[in-house]
Amino acid sequence: MQLAPLTIDAVRSAVQERRTTAFALAEAHYARIEKEDGQIGAFLTLCKERALEQADRIDRMAAEGKPLPPLGGVPVGIKDVMSTRGVRTTAGSKILGSYIPPYDCTAVVRLEGAGAVVLGKTNCDEFAMGSSNENSAFRPVRNPRDLTRVPGGSSGGSAAAVAADMVVVALGSDTGGSIRQPASFCGVVGLMPTYGRVSRYGLIAFASSLDHIGPLTRTVKDAAIVLRTIAGRDPMDSTSADVPVPDYVAELEKPARGLRLGVAEEYFGDGLDDEVRHAVESAIDKLKNLGCEIVPVSLPHTPYAIPAYYLIATAEASSNLARYDGVRYGHRAAGAKSLSEMYRRSRDEGFGAEVKRRIMLGTYALSAGYYDAYYLKAQKVRTLLTRDFEEAFSKVDAIVTPTSPTAAFRLGEKSNDPLAMYLADIYTVTADLAGIPGISIPCGQTREKLPIGLQILGKHFDESTILRVAHAYEEAA
Amino acid sequence: MKVTEKDVTYVADLANLELSAAERAGMVRDLNSILGYIDRLNELDTSNVEPMAQVSDRYGVDDSKQGSERFAYTYREDVPEGLRKSLPQELALENAPDADGTFFRVPKVIER
Numbered sequence: 169m170q171l172a173p174l175t176i177d178a179v180r181s182a183v184q185e186r187r188t189t190a191f192a193l194a195e196a197h198y199a200r201i202e203k204e205d206g207q208i209g210a211f212l213t214l215c216k217e218r219a220l221e222q223a224d225r226i227d228r229m230a231a232e233g234k235p236l237p238p239l240g241g242v243p244v245g246i247k248d249v250m251s252t253r254g255v256r257t258t259a260g261s262k263i264l265g266s267y268i269p270p271y272d273c274t275a276v277v278r279l280e281g282a283g284a285v286v287l288g289k290t291n292c293d294e295f296a297m298g299s300s301n302e303n304s305a306f307r308p309v310r311n312p313r314d315l316t317r318v319p320g321g322s323s324g325g326s327a328a329a330v331a332a333d334m335v336v337v338a339l340g341s342d343t344g345g346s347i348r349q350p351a352s353f354c355g356v357v358g359l360m361p362t363y364g365r366v367s368r369y370g371l372i373a374f375a376s377s378l379d380h381i382g383p384l385t386r387t388v389k390d391a392a393i394v395l396r397t398i399a400g401r402d403p404m405d406s407t408s409a410d411v412p413v414p415d416y417v418a419e420l421e422k423p424a425r426g427l428r429l430g431v432a433e434e435y436f437g438d439g440l441d442d443e444v445r446h447a448v449e450s451a452i453d454k455l456k457n458l459g460c461e462i463v464p465v466s467l468p469h470t471p472y473a474i475p476a477y478y479l480i481a482t483a484e485a486s487s488n489l490a491r492y493d494g495v496r497y498g499h500r501a502a503g504a505k506s507l508s509e510m511y512r513r514s515r516d517e518g519f520g521a522e523v524k525r526r527i528m529l530g531t532y533a534l535s536a537g538y539y540d541a542y543y544l545k546a547q548k549v550r551t552l553l554t555r556d557f558e559e560a561f562s563k564v565d566a567i568v569t570p571t572s573p574t575a576a577f578r579l580g581e582k583s584n585d586p587l588a589m590y591l592a593d594i595y596t597v598t599a600d601l602a603g604i605p606g607i608s609i610p611c612g613q614t615r616e617k618l619p620i621g622l623q624i625l626g627k628h629f630d631e632s633t634i635l636r637v638a639h640a641y642e643e644a645a
Numbered sequence: 646m647k648v649t650e651k652d653v654t655y656v657a658d659l660a661n662l663e664l665s666a667a668e669r670a671g672m673v674r675d676l677n678s679i680l681g682y683i684d685r686l687n688e689l690d691t692s693n694v695e696p697m698a699q700v701s702d703r704y705g706v707d708d709s710k711q712g713s714e715r716f717a718y719t720y721r722e723d724v725p726e727g728l729r730k731s732l733p734q735e736l737a738l739e740n741a742p743d744a745d746g747t748f749f750r751v752p753k754v755i756e757r
Contacts, residue, residue, distance in 0.1 A: 270736045363700040377699040403728055406719040409705035475683040486660060493661070496749055500742035507754050512663035524662055525675055528653070531660040532676065545686050547696035552689065554697060587678055603700030628704040 174336050176242050176390045180283075183230050183241035190223035190230075190241030194285050197243045201287070201334050209309045210329040212248050214288035215255045219243075222285045238393060240283030245329040245338040248289040249296050250381070251370040252276055259372045260294040260322075262305040263492050263499045263518025273370025274405070275339055275381045275398045282397045287335055290325030294520045295489065296341055296374045298322045299349060299592040302583050303522045310579070311354060313619060317576040320350030326384045327354040337394055338384045343374050344477055345572075345596025347382045348608035352571035352621020355610045357638070358384045359391040362629050363603035364409035366395075367402030375484035376407070378477075378600045388609060388639040392416040395631060411629050419632040424640035425459030427633065430564035434470035435595055441574045447612035447620040448570045451641060455568065458640050465560040465567065469552045470598060474590060476553065477597040479533050479546035486530030492518060525586060554602040561627045566634050569595050571608040571621030595623060605631045609638045611645070648676045 182188045198216065205211055226241045246252060249259045251269035258264045272280075280286060293303040301309040301324025309324040311317040312332040319328040323340030327350035330338050340347040342360040351358025359382045366381045373379060383394035396416045402408045431452060436445060456462050494500030494514030501513035519527070533542035560567060573594060582589045599606040604625055611622035622641070626634035653672045657664045664672060697703075706715045721727050734747070743750040 267740055270732055270739065362704070364705050401718075403719075403721060406716070407699070407701050409701070410718040411705045469689070472686055472689060475686050478679065479683060479686075490661075494742060495751055496737075497740035498742075504752050506752050508661075510752050511661040515661055516663040519662075521668075521671075524664070524668070525672065527660050527662065528656055528672055529676060529679060532648070532652070532656045532680075535656060535659060542683070544696055545691060547698055548691035548694040549686055549689060551694050551697040552691070554700075586675055587682055590679075603704055628700075 173333065173386055175387055176239055176336060176393050179242045179336060180236055180238070180240045183226060184236050186230055190226040190285060191220060193241060194219050194223045194243055194287065197287055197334060204332055205334065207310065207315060208312055208328050208332055209307045210290055210325040210332065210334060211245070211288045212258060212260070212291050212306055212325070213256045215252070215286060218255065219285050219287050222280060226283050226285070237281070237283035238397060239279060239337070242284050242337060243287050243335045244279060244284045245288060245290040245326055245335040246276055246286055247292050247323050247326045247338070247340045249292060249341050249372045250276055250339060251372065252286065252289065255289065257289060257372070258306070259296070260292040260304040260306065261518065261520065261523070263515070265305070265499065267497055271370065274367040274402045276370065278398045279339070279394070284337070290323070290329050290338060292325055293322035294523050295372070295485070296322040296343055296346055297485070297522050297526055299345065299589055300577070300582065301325065301350070302579060303520060305520050308579060311576050313355060313617065314576065317578050317618070318353065320353035320576065322346040323384065324350050327351055327356055327358065330354070330356045330384050330386060336386065337390060339381060340384050341371060342380045342382055342600065343378045343481060344600055345593045347380070347384060348596050348606055348621070348623060349572050349593065351384055351608040352623070353576040353619065355613070355619030356384055356386060357388055357391050357607065357609050358382070359395060359607045359631070360599065360605060361395060361399060361631055362409070362605045364407050365399050365411070365605070365629065365631070367405040367408040369402055369404040373488040375481040376488060377484060378481055380600070388607075388635060388642050389417065389420060391607065392420055392635050409629070414632055416632060416635055420635055420639045422636055423459070424455065424637050426461070427566065427637060428461045428463050428564040429455060429637065430463050430465035430560050430567040432465050432467045432470070432560070432567060432569065434467050435569040439573050439591070439594070440570060443614045444570050444572070444574060444620050448622055451611040451622045452568055454644055455637065455641055458644055460637070463564050465564060467556040467560060467598070469549065469556050472549050473553055473598045473601060474594060476546040476549040477593070477601060478529065478590060479542050480550065480601070482526040482530030483534050483543050484530070486527045486534065489523070489527055522586070550601050553598055557602045557604055566637055567625040569623045569625065571595060571623040575614045575618035575620055599625055604628055605634055607634050607638050609642060611641070648673055648680060
């Protein structure tokens, strides 16, 4: 059977109807990975034994005529910041280069419980810190659409794996834009659910109040199917919300006509590339033609989002990464004569430059004398940003913006200037700070055929609306 | 607020990072550049604004409940292995860089 482009339903029905087997599909995808991944770098670890065992399980069900679960036989990739029992999990870092988790991330358990076949762990920026996947301690990921360019980050491996047809679905994580931005750079769908919608149990923590797990897929419907599978209260994560999970797939078919979409001038100012602006404005026109009402809104504190984010995220990271000390797991420096020397040298040897930079910034922002001026100040600005959204959502159902100010940049272009790299997140960090959901969908390409992403932001726990708008656009485009 | 090499050394100590001289110099430059940009937060008057440490206490919870009542759904019975079985010792020691079958072994803790 044809390998690509496959969707969840196409795979499931093909396996159910025995036109192919989950085993054959897994093998075909592994063959593709073997052929192409040398150039792309999307995977850090493959778990063939686990995958083929799961595939066999699914095939037996199909052979016995039993109805397959919703993701039966679907090949998936898991970003290497999510723990998989018995399968090496590195978070893209040398400090966890040989770490083998003794447990599974809840989102992975739910996906496999729904029949998904986990092919392997995808490459990412170290500890999810980055916007280009150039910070992986192992190797960078290249954009399948143009190998001289970045796939975006930090879920670059997941985005590239979907874009290159190495998997049908991938899980990523988003703290400042790390699902949506690589989705837009690689031309795939990337969904960041509301904070607390999906359990973070098993997600290696970067910033606990900002981290989210979400799907990268080829279609909006696939994102809805995955969300329906992984969302919901998990007693193992006290921040996971006790909010019922709607049938996101059923909600998709509702028409977008009549929905009010906000357009915020702050997302269309200086720094936005002309081709991106043009593509996004055309997309908004298309949505207008589908019957959506376009309403100007203002999110006045947008320019303060990046500074607030880089204080809150780094402060939380400095705390979360304190556990990597060479004692119980991870890299330990050889020949240390004292405990203190062991901590310092293990961390120095194990962490990359960007991780060290963020730990330093975060520690500084929390240190005595600076806590009020930096961390506390940033938290107050976070309130102001969230209020901007509350205000806007009293007038509109969703907000449409570009996902990123530019299309994929070249490898090495921004890696010497940390600040320039941080500014790539300018349209995505706001949603993480406010905890609202956001989706990026492809909406065209540049003259150089690089994908451009349209971002749709929604109210807390209203993924249904943003999926609906995204689906309507996708069908019409 | 300019960051000096002394500040960097102090913060690196707090963060348990052994930075080389070159890394320290780079850090002085990078931190100053980033903090210089972050300085724009002072353009905002936040004197009457509540800080927001996390999203969960406002969204997805029952607003009519106050204090810890709001999070009653996160509690569980205080019984051993109430949520799941504990990690067996051998499994917990599997990733240890140095263990003796019972403990994690580390260099001496108390320096004299």
